[in-house]
Amino acid sequence: MQPARARTFGPRHRWTILGIGIASQAAFSAAFQGIPTTSTAMRSAYHLTNGSLGIVLAAISLGIAVSEIAWGIWTDRFGERRILLTGLITTGIVLGVMALAVVPTASGVPAIGMLAGGLLLVGALGGSVNGSSGRAVMAWFKDGQRGLAMSLRQTAIPAGGAIGSALLPWLAVGFGFRAVYGILALFCFAAAVATHRWMHSPEEPAAAPGAAAAAADTSQVSPLKDRNVWRLALASGLLTIPQFAILTFIGVFLHDAHHAALAVGASAVVIVQVGGAAARVASGRWTDKHAGSRRPYVRAVGLAATVALAAAAALTHGPTWAVVAALVVSGILANAWHGVAYTEIAHMAGAQRAGTALGLENTTVFAAGFLAPLMVPVLAGASWSLVWIVCAVATLLAVPLAPGRK
Template identity: 50%
Template sequence: MSVIVTRTDCPPPAKAVSGTASQTFGPNHRWKVLGIGVAANAGFSATFSGVPATAVVMRQGYQLDDASLGLALGLLGLGVALSELPWGVVTDRWGDRRVLLTGLGATAAWLFVMAMLVVPTKGAIPGVTLLSASLLVAGLLGGSVNGSSGRAIMGWFREGERGFAMSIRQTAVPLGGGIGALVLPSLALGFGFAAVFGLLAAVSALSAVFAWRWLHEPPAEGGGHVAATAGPAPLHNLEVWRISSAIGLLCFPQVAVLTFASVFLHDFVGLGTLATSASLAAVQTGAMVMRVWSGRYTDRHGNRRPFLRLCSALSALAFAVLWLLVLTAAGRPALMAALPVVLVVAGIAVSTWHGVAYTELATLAGPGHVGTALSLANSFVFVGFCLVPIAIPGLLHLWAWPGVWLAAAGCALIAWPIFLRPA
């Protein structure tokens, strides 16, 4: 590996060209950039996956019914969905460093405000409107993390190792979510939501410090840069829209696990807080391991599309088995005991593919458009984070838990043909 690390995919903004071109970086600097991407995504994942893991405690502490709880958690996802694409476009124009620093700093500040003002106390309990609006703003600010960190990693790593690098970055989502699932419910029970939001604010602030220290735009080879407009714009590329929509669809069942699995395990299976947290942490740990493996595997075999179709099929099958077990488990202790295991397997199956899909999408988008393309996909993803928690209470009212898991299986099955390579 050369001492000078170069990238041609994601150009620095025009104002930064002269200042960045003279910088040199050690041969291992790209791993620092990857570490920053993991830290930033893990911190925000602890927010958008960890806060829903406190659903049972939040429902009690804020005195919410299931519909209000779903609305509050859904608006967190809506905030990210609304802001992802604008943040991505800005990233392609401003560069990774400026956007990531701005977003992480603003997210940390807002979570600190929530820790001070939007928590239940002995004197007052914030209403669902204030809680929902606050989570919406947190999502709007946190949407800066995904596209900017992904653009940085795609630029610093070469073809043949990008799938592995992006999959490692995507392990940050289950890593942060798993830590959040283990820590935040107990923290909320023992110290209240001021401690929850305060800890999340500190994590975002620490990630901002790492980004300030090590995240830089690398110099382009030979002093030139690929124009930001090179290749078809991703918003006019039908194949980019296809893959983005499939990514969003396949995230719907994953979001169902992240947002309401704790309620399912508590209300239907009868697990306590510790066992519920352990089950959700097992989902996130398994997903993290499988994402790293899938990135290396598809880099070596060049089979991203077939792998994505396989993940869709396995996810549909796993949730169909969960649906069948829920239908037949009443009064059968052995089947009830199997439900958490099947839920963990289904959650891992539907969380394995992210790094592979984002690498395929970024490759399709072409030079100069990585931030926009990744943010487009994440907009679809967080539409799911908005709609799924709002829809689940309705499904529970109409068809109970079998309806929820059957709908999850259907979404995974619909995604399968979209991953077919066009003629």
């Protein structure tokens, strides 16, 4: 039934597909980036220590990291529509169950294992959104348009994170965590409704926008056996370390090292998110116009981020405005490359195997997202300068690791 129905959708439907990808990604991003912004309220409501809070907040990224390759393989096998629907609905169900049963009440506080386990499931199930929505975009857009399209989809991550960051702390303080999990469940169910209604495959591979390019770049070898795919995925993981370090700990750093007000750190995060989203779109558009530029672009961003992070390390105890500026630039650069790298790794694998490649990419990215919040407190115990130095080393190592121009 599905192929016959899909034939009623023409090339312009690709913008609807992109919109669904953005909405789905934003709904999940509001959860995995928004929940950590409730950290102060969560620590108090669930009676957590700083150490146990770190474990709980890292659980989402861990769930994403361990499930991404499997979701990517299943997307290539069963199709993006089925996997996207499965992920959105099951994530919404888990969040709904948490809203009912994993919230502090007058009669008691849930065990940390229940909270961490619930968030681990949210990450493991919601991670399906990343590869499935990306594969859908790859199927509907031709290669000269994919950089912009994938970058627009990737902007949903900071955009959804910004929505979650603005909404969830207010809900947690004013209405409790039942409202936090409940609204996130509604986001997932709303995206699932849109997916069910409008997510369809192109008419035929030979006639769909981008299908000719897809046929040309599809390899018979699994992306998991491609050395260059692994190089780009591992480089992406290294480039992600400063992104998570800055977004998660810039407020703590500014408070501890500069005695800055909470508003300073919050403003810096907003600027990084907005600037990073704009940089993703601009970089996707630019690389679309310059054939063969995606790999060199990723390397160039790595070098630029290294310089900015080295400046942040040198300015750790300098004027507050100067170190904030250096970290904001570093954070924007750490966001800028995502859409380009995701487009390139999917292109390297071919549209029919893009789900697997994107799953690998997301595995390394979210593994870094899991490790960074655990690493930063240890390094900061010695010196905040050491935190930014280690981040700079990570981005520098990514430069030669990323594959060069074909």
